[in-house]
Amino acid sequence: MSESAKPHHPHPQGKGEKNHGSDFSYVGIDAILEQMRRKAMKQGFELNIMVVGQSGLGKSTLMNTLFKSKVSRKSVQPDPEERIPKTIEIKSISHDIEEKGVRMKLTVIDTPGFGDQINNENCWQPIMKFINDQYEAYLQEEININRKKRIPDSRVHCCIYFIPPTGHCLRPLDVEFMRRLSKVVNIVPVIAKADTLTLEERDFFKQTIREELRANGIDVYPQKEFDEDAEDRMINDKIREMIPFAVVGSDQEYQVNGKRILGRKTKWGTIEVENIAHCEFAYLRDLLIRTHMQNIKDITGSIHYEMYRVRRLNESNADPSMLVTRK
Amino acid sequence: MIERPETAVPSIAQRNLEGYVGFANLPNQVYRKSVKRGFEFTLMVVGESGLGKSTLINSLFLTDLYSKDYPGPSQRIKKTVQVEQSKVLVKEGGVQLTLTIVDTPGFGDAVDNSNCWQPVINYIDSKCEDFLNAESRVNRRLMPDNRVHCCLYFIAPSGHGLKPLDIEFMKRLHDKVNVIPLIAKADTLTPEECQLFKKQIMKEIQEHKIKIYEFPDTEDDEDSKLIRKIKERMPLAVVGSNVVIEVNGRKVRGRQYPWGVAEVENGEHCDFTVLRNMLIRTHMQDLKDVTNNVHYENYRSKKLAAVTCNGVDTSKTKGQLTKSPLAQMEEERREHVMKMKKMETEMEQVFEMKVKEKKQKLKDSEAELERRHEQMKRNLEAQYKELEEKRRVFEEEKANWEAQQRILEQQKLDASKTMEKNKKKGKIF
Numbered sequence: 001m002s003e004s005a006k007p008h009h010p011h012p013q014g015k016g017e018k019n020h021g022s023d024f025s026y027v028g029i030d031a032i033l034e035q036m037r038r039k040a041m042k043q044g045f046e047l048n049i050m051v052v053g054q055s056g057l058g059k060s061t062l063m064n065t066l067f068k069s070k071v072s073r074k075s076v077q078p079d080p081e082e083r084i085p086k087t088i089e090i091k092s093i094s095h096d097i098e099e100k101g102v103r104m105k106l107t108v109i110d111t112p113g114f115g116d117q118i119n120n121e122n123c124w125q126p127i128m129k130f131i132n133d134q135y136e137a138y139l140q141e142e143i144n145i146n147r148k149k150r151i152p153d154s155r156v157h158c159c160i161y162f163i164p165p166t167g168h169c170l171r172p173l174d175v176e177f178m179r180r181l182s183k184v185v186n187i188v189p190v191i192a193k194a195d196t197l198t199l200e201e202r203d204f205f206k207q208t209i210r211e212e213l214r215a216n217g218i219d220v221y222p223q224k225e226f227d228e229d230a231e232d233r234m235i236n237d238k239i240r241e242m243i244p245f246a247v248v249g250s251d252q253e254y255q256v257n258g259k260r261i262l263g264r265k266t267k268w269g270t271i272e273v274e275n276i277a278h279c280e281f282a283y284l285r286d287l288l289i290r291t292h293m294q295n296i297k298d299i300t301g302s303i304h305y306e307m308y309r310v311r312r313l314n315e316s317n318a319d320p321s322m323l324v325t326r327k
Numbered sequence: 328m329i330e331r332p333e334t335a336v337p338s339i340a341q342r343n344l345e346g347y348v349g350f351a352n353l354p355n356q357v358y359r360k361s362v363k364r365g366f367e368f369t370l371m372v373v374g375e376s377g378l379g380k381s382t383l384i385n386s387l388f389l390t391d392l393y394s395k396d397y398p399g400p401s402q403r404i405k406k407t408v409q410v411e412q413s414k415v416l417v418k419e420g421g422v423q424l425t426l427t428i429v430d431t432p433g434f435g436d437a438v439d440n441s442n443c444w445q446p447v448i449n450y451i452d453s454k455c456e457d458f459l460n461a462e463s464r465v466n467r468r469l470m471p472d473n474r475v476h477c478c479l480y481f482i483a484p485s486g487h488g489l490k491p492l493d494i495e496f497m498k499r500l501h502d503k504v505n506v507i508p509l510i511a512k513a514d515t516l517t518p519e520e521c522q523l524f525k526k527q528i529m530k531e532i533q534e535h536k537i538k539i540y541e542f543p544d545t546e547d548d549e550d551s552k553l554i555r556k557i558k559e560r561m562p563l564a565v566v567g568s569n570v571v572i573e574v575n576g577r578k579v580r581g582r583q584y585p586w587g588v589a590e591v592e593n594g595e596h597c598d599f600t601v602l603r604n605m606l607i608r609t610h611m612q613d614l615k616d617v618t619n620n621v622h623y624e625n626y627r628s629k630k631l632a633a634v635t636c637n638g639v640d641t642s643k644t645k646g647q648l649t650k651s652p653l654a655q656m657e658e659e660r661r662e663h664v665m666k667m668k669k670m671e672t673e674m675e676q677v678f679e680m681k682v683k684e685k686k687q688k689l690k691d692s693e694a695e696l697e698r699r700h701e702q703m704k705r706n707l708e709a710q711y712k713e714l715e716e717k718r719r720v721f722e723e724e725k726a727n728w729e730a731q732q733r734i735l736e737q738q739k740l741d742a743s744k745t746m747e748k749n750k751k752k753g754k755i756f
Binding site: 054055056057058116117118119120121164165166167168171172173176193195196198199264265266267268269270271272277278 | 375376377378436437438439440441483484485486487490491492495512514515517518582583584585586587588589590593595596
């Protein structure tokens with residue numbers, strides 16, 4: 001909040017701003033940062049994350065760990081029996097969380113039943129349909145004559161794909177899914193349950209996965225072509241060296257060296273989730289939340305959504321009746 | 328009073344021996360004979376790729392069946408499910424074991440896994456069929472037992488329950504082979520998760536009425552205690568590793584993580600030792616017996632019933648299963664005789680052929696000789712004629728020459744005569 005230093009010359013105190021005092025050359029353009037911050041705090045942020053993977057890979061646990069609260073589907077709908085659904089369902093749960101005055105509307109979209117059947121042909125269809133439906137809804141709002149002031153953004157910003165820790169290579173199902181979906185949404189692949197792999201196996205597995213992704217032309221987040229400048233490229237290159245992140249999730253706390261940390265306790269040791277020597281959860285969290293969240297949303301909005309929009313409007317040019325507002 | 332007749336069934340009376348007879352030595356004889364003969368065991372491993380099947384096999388038998396030079400099937404991606412078998416001869420303490428490991432690469436890896444269990448079922452059935460045929464032969468001295476004695480099914484450690492694929496597979500195979508479900512890569516699960524998972528799996532197995540391998544109860548108290556302990560821990564959660572690591576001065580086999588070492592042979596870390604003891608040290612013979620007495624008999628009765636039920640012989644092996652042994656013996660004898668006859672005729676034929684060949688050769692050489700003879704004769708004649716011709720020519724010449732000589736002489740004579748005449752007449756001039 002702004003504080004006035006002098007009675008008749010109130011200037012805002014932003015991050016790292018000097019008090020210019022009676023400086024005639026100071027205009028105050030940089031005060032825009034503070035205004036934006038205030039507006040953002042009032043409005044709040046929206047983030048939609050989709051988690052995809054076979055059942056039993058720790059998706060819900062990871063979501064809980066990421067946001068340090070019970071945001072997953074399982075925590076919200078207590079299911080007495082874990083049943084694998086016969087067809088893929090798409091369940092989205094929304095939460096309002098707040099930290100240091102910043103509000104966020106987090107939506108976790110879960111896909112139970114993915115890859116669990118015996119015949120998994122076209123298991124990506126319902127997911128692609130869902131993503132396109134969200135784009136469609138946004139598009140409809142946009143082309144409305146009377147638009148709302150703030151269009152509710154339900155587009156999927158990021159899709160976390162869980163790779164089972166086999167240690168050998170990607171399965172055909174993984175390759176198929178990621179190939180199709182990397183074109184419509186940002187995919188962040190992670191190696192699930194990474195406490196199965198020793199460090200050498202982990203490195204080997206990651207290398208194999210990176211090679212396969214390159215060989216199949218799958219562009220995962222951060223995409224090379226969307227690097228804006230050299231600085232971005234440097235940062236993103238470092239991230240690309242580490243993809244896919246080997247993560248371990250846990251929502252149970254244990255006492256280690258006098259500190260309470262999240263982890264998994266086994267008979268031969270305790271795995272600390274936030275220890276980068278143990279697993280790469282911290283990197284994933286930083287990427288998703290602390291450093292690249294806005295970038296993810298931008299890419300979704302300006303690139304994926306725009307591609308969808310161009311395609312839809314071209315289709316409607318050919319057939320005007322297609323673009324009918326569905327309410 | 329009418330005397331009730333005694334029951335006809337004689338009861339086997341227990342008698343005490345009065346001295347040492349010696350048949351207590353029978354087990355030793357059996358033991359020695361089987362040690363000489365060697366043992367066979369076929370183990371099948373089924374599961375998705377990347378669940379540590381090859382590593383577990385290496386750890387169980389302390390060999391590098393799959394090593395860097397000969398990578399296991401999971402290192403190579405397969406498009407369809409295949410069944411591969413590898414044989415290893417393991418020797419220990421004078422006992423030799425022919426171990427056959429059957430691997431199923433590609434199982435459950437494709438996008439569409441319907442019927443991925445079919446190749447496995449076909450393999451097991453074909454081995455049973457081979458054994459059935461070998462058993463039905465007349466001469467069955469060497470009968471190799473290639474039937475699958477045990478199938479280790481690897482369940483992925485999801486922590487929730489069985490997947491539809493797991494349930495389908497086990498349902499189809501539980502009455503063909505001994506199925507032992509294992510939780511693979513068990514170092515993913517904490518002890519509590521492991522317990523929950525095991526309970527969930529056993530519940531689902533019972534729900535779907537899947538018959539996994541049951542450990543037989545023995546009369547021995549100690550053994551039954553052990554067996555009860557094993558039963559509580561089913562399905563066994565295993566971790567495999569062949570890498571030796573040092574922990575607190577001890578050398579153990581395990582997996583090294585930044586947070587600790589998961590020991591393979593530590594009973595608190597995983598159930599590997601239980602599996603190994605059960606599979607190799609205590610229950611190997613029982614697995615073979617159950618395969619022989621239960622699964623194989625099921626297969627056999629199904630196969631024979633199918634054949635005799637239909638009047639038409641629908642089975643592939645025609646004739647071998649529908650006759651009684653005597654008739655079969657007759658047939659075999661006839662076959663044998665026929666074979667002999669055939670061999671005889673064949674040999675005769677060969678002999679004939681050879682004789683013909685030789686004759687032909689001789690004839691040929693005779694003809695050749697004759698031809699040469701003729702030619703030489705002709706040559707001679709030609710030469711003779713030539714000579715004759717020459718002689719004739721010569722004679723002609725001679726005659727000519729003589730004639731000429733005579734003419735010359737005559738001329739000379741005439742000339743001399745005329746000269747004389749001339750002289751006489753007068754050399755006047």
